[in-house]
Amino acid sequence: MMSFDSKRLDESVSDAIIMLKTPLCGALVDGDKPQFNRGDVIAGKYEVEKILGSGLIGTTYLVRNKKSRKFLSVKVIWPQLVKSDRDRARLKDLFAEAKAIEGASLIKLGSVAETAEATFFTEEYFPSQSLRELIDEYQAESKSFTLQEACQIVMKVLEAAEILHKAGAFHRNLKPENILISTRRTGPGGRNLVRTIKVSDGLLSDLVNPTIFAESYVSRSDAKYLAPEMTGFDDIGSPSTDIYSVGVMLYELLVGQPPRGTYLSPTQLRGDLPDHIDDVVEIALGETPEERYPSARDMIVDIQRSFTDEGTTAPRGPDVKTLAIGVAIGIALLGALGLYFMVREPPTNDLSAAAQDNVIRRQVQARHRVLTEGEIQKMIESHPEMQYIPEGPFVMGRLHQETPKTATSNEPLAEEHELPSFYIDRFEHPNVQKGPDGSAPKPTVKVTWAQSESACKAQGKRLCTEEEWEKACKGPDNFVYAYGDTFDSTLCGDGKDNDYRIGSYENCISGYGVFGMSAGAREWTSTGKGSAGRRVVKGGMKANHQRGSRCAFAMDESGGYSDASLSFRCCLSAESVPRAEGEEAKPTEK
Template identity: 25%
Template sequence: MLCKRCGSHVPETSDSCPTCGLKYDAAARQAAGASARKRGAVEGAPYKAGDVAAGRYAIRELVGAGPVGYVFRALDQTHDVEVALKVINPRLLQEPEERTQFSLVLRVGKKLGHPHLLRVYEEGFDQDRPFFTTQLVEGMTLRRMMEMRVAKGQPFTLREVEPLLGQLASALDAAHRYGPHSDLKPENIIVLPDMLKVTDYGLALGLPRPPFVQAQKGFRADGYIAPEYASGGEIDTRMDLYSLAAIVGEMLTGLMPDGDGIPEVLMKNPDLPPAFEALYRRALNANPTARPRTAGEFAAEFSSIVASNSSGTSRPPKSAPPVGQSASSSTARTGDKPPPPVPTDQLPVVNIAPPVMVRPALKDDAPVDATQPMDAAMLAAIMAAPPGTAPPAGGQAPAPSEPVAKPTAQVKPAEPRPAPKANASPAPTPPRAAAKPAAAPRPKKAPDKRSQPVLWLVLLTVAGLATGSAGGYVLLKRLRAGQETGTPAVGGQDPGRTQPVNPQASPVSDPMAPAGSCPPGMRLVSGGTFKMGAPAGEKDKTFDERELENVQVASFCIDEYEHPNQKGNPPTINVSWLEAKQACESLSKRLCTEEEWEKACKGPGSARFPYGNDFDPDRCNTEDASNKDRAVAASGSFPQCRSAYGVMDLSGNVTEWTSSTSQDGTVMAQKGGNFARSDSSVRCSARRSVVPTERDQNLGFRCCAGVGP
């Protein structure tokens, strides 16, 4: 039975809804269940409770009916597990070649293992009835959730849609590796307490188009069908972008595309930003090539709109009038018209100038980098003396000389102001100056003689403190560097590494690095506690990112480049998690944990990106609006894509496997984004959860190891 309040399934043994807690009378439940089964039988349901389908599936109850068939709760007697049995109306598949196509498409669906895609188990025919079985989950369909919000007069806000859209985009991007979903609609999206699931992958591709479209029209679901599918044209994964935009627009305004064209969403909800209408219209464009390329791209643009629109952060109060009935909407109807649709080929492109790269400010737990030696030129600059001029020993000021007196004489405003007697030099006044009138002495040299000792004393004191502190710190660092590498430190540099020319791009040294060594080609990362995850205010945070928390890790070594860890060579790609794990073990190493990978990326300063806190698409092999032609590059091709620990290419280029897994062991964590992703996906805290069998041309790995003696 389905809960009349929230739409969730209520088990026969329960007296209340497990989702919303609504109480049910046992007798009423039995009557309701019998009534539902009776209605199902009258409406032509092929099975009733107690029947066995295909000699294997014991029917428990009818769950519901849709445009193309019926859904039953059934027990798979072979594996003793409950499944969802979906029976297709045999009138939709009458020809042998049509049934063959149905079987082929459903077999492709078995390959899907993404956490947001409902698993497909089996497909077949029973008494000429096509069927397939899927994972059975207890939740509410997005359709039911939308109906409840409409009944309460509470339309979705941008901020509420964002996490759902993020999960949908993740599911679609995973499914698009095999082909379009083709039947995306709210009825096929199941919302669970902690995530959502998308079902019926490929169903529209396994059925003939004309009868499928007619069946959808009977249930008023044809508004989600892309026009190229309905017209019999060529289709690809961008047909799902049309469906996705239709769903998002309906959640925000209740409007759906129809034969009259794209709905005017700003007329219905004037609080929506014009940027959303531009994105909405582009995704619903009749020309598939004008739509966003991927669901992830659509979700990323939507998230940027949410971040820049403060109205998306608040939820309308329960007492708010329905959308379109407010005073602001009346003004929108009678006054200013909404902006005209933005032509697809003339959408504004935001050009972000590359920021001036300044060494990022470190957190309290990251000491300031003072490892640069203080040479003669720097010391001379501190002391305001020409290069090559050094103070004499003992801290005594040198005798006044012309080069030193010139800067003092040029400070004209200070000349007519006599120095106070208390600060006057204790040296006796020369007899020649005393014998002449007060205005007669040379006015330039007398003030210089009195002020220069004080000036030099102040300068020497400051310079001495700075030089002593920096010199002591540098000496300590060099001694420690020599202990870590087993070789003398020359100029504070590792002789085996090529140091960047730009000091702003050089790695920030970690003074807490432990004594020890790493194998050749690996970088040492100090252990301790670091801040893992994304803060609550992170605008690009995704649903599966970890909350910001202090995590303890031991010191470890990490490959400087992606496997095979050779600068200038292409990274190893298209490998499964097990293959990556075995490759590292063959080198007496291991896959890095997610915690280790993120610490190596963030560095001592806990940066958002390996190179700092501001996204720069040219620092690493990543995409943005200005460059859409990226591809996998050889390791080290972007020399500035270096973390504070000296690890290369942690942002972009290829996504990387880690050894971290979910509690049930079904999905693994990937880090690093890839060349086809932008700022939200290539942050150090960003992650993807995928099945370990996934392979991709954008997917690689690197190895870690323990610290040697």
């Protein structure tokens, strides 16, 4: 049994009755009429096609621009929210703030305008259904969301929330009605579901006076998605506020209804779920912010463990083969559903720098072919001790938005590099998690470049190139560090661990499932640098670990040099993996 706070739903019944009489409660109330109807023209240029819906902020219309003939959405703000000059100024400020935060999973905003008849703003029209409509559709057909479906949807919402959080903003009103989903079927017989997901109304809930917002929630069905500390809605929120809302949605997707009171865990209601998903739900729905995941990324990582640790009762250290399958299939599924998503550092003063990074990451992600499950299985069987890195482009070099604190100006700027497919050892040499005595071994160190090359050749492999090493480290999302864009010493250490052992940091894993690339020892590569005999060394600089554990960081050493911090791992060129019979390649959603 798990505890869920429902007391706040019983507050102020009289206020609830009052709010039921206002449009702020959501849908139009009996007797009310929409401000605009089909054929009406808003501001002289937006012809109304139909009403898309009504919510806390206002009514949304599908319109066509009379000049360009393009479809847009227009959200007409409830008049009581913009009665005064101060209210309207607040709208413009919030709109500008929201528009500056961009991401493929956020609805793109257009412009805000005032006319004698209405105050409104435009946004992209995303042909879709809401998550609420999808849930209702499944229930009407007596269908259940699979674990993969539920987690894929939730992880995409978390990635959108992470974009807001990294900009110092919080949604505060995440619920199925604000999650928009476009679904299409691909492959033989339409057996593959491809879902593109976008989150709407980010930041714009701040338009509503906190008192009105809190009172309106008392009687609303979506109050269940509101974190306990937000009952008064005078709190500005935090990442854990949105994480709570996502936790409620995950529970609802898995068991068919939101949690109420003392609720049963998902595995008590469904026998086909791994035990670890109970932990995910319980942490996300913690009573206080401190009990929940500290970030959206933390919750994403823990959700992924539900696929790598299936059947266990608690999180444990990664098993190499299980992780190989889990990570590889996870990459394929996420890519097929358009879940490769750029995660940025908090915006710097130079917005154009972040925009440049956004563009190149998006272009690279869109061009990466995603393997089918059959291809992945063949890859794992070929070299179970290695991780397969698919052919295609990646972003090499420091990002434009990286600051002098972490990257020097003489480091090459981000560029798109194309690489053929290859395999890379999961760990530093000797590439095992356990030694003969059952303990975690230390990486092989105090080796010269020639000794490293010879050791790889003895295994029928070779040293990795600088480009291969960096791509494997950055993962499909092209992160700054193996684990994300923000330095976190709790994930990969602070560089001061003198007793570092292979796999010491179980969460120090790149998006491709390669361990220790932002931790532990420095590593030789086969790439020459400058004068003859010098070779590029990647990772692990201890003097400034925040800088030196970045995937793009590189230095060079003489080939005859060795020390206690210098190790290596091996790579292997890969032929294109033959597809399993009847399978089609799944392109990444653009």
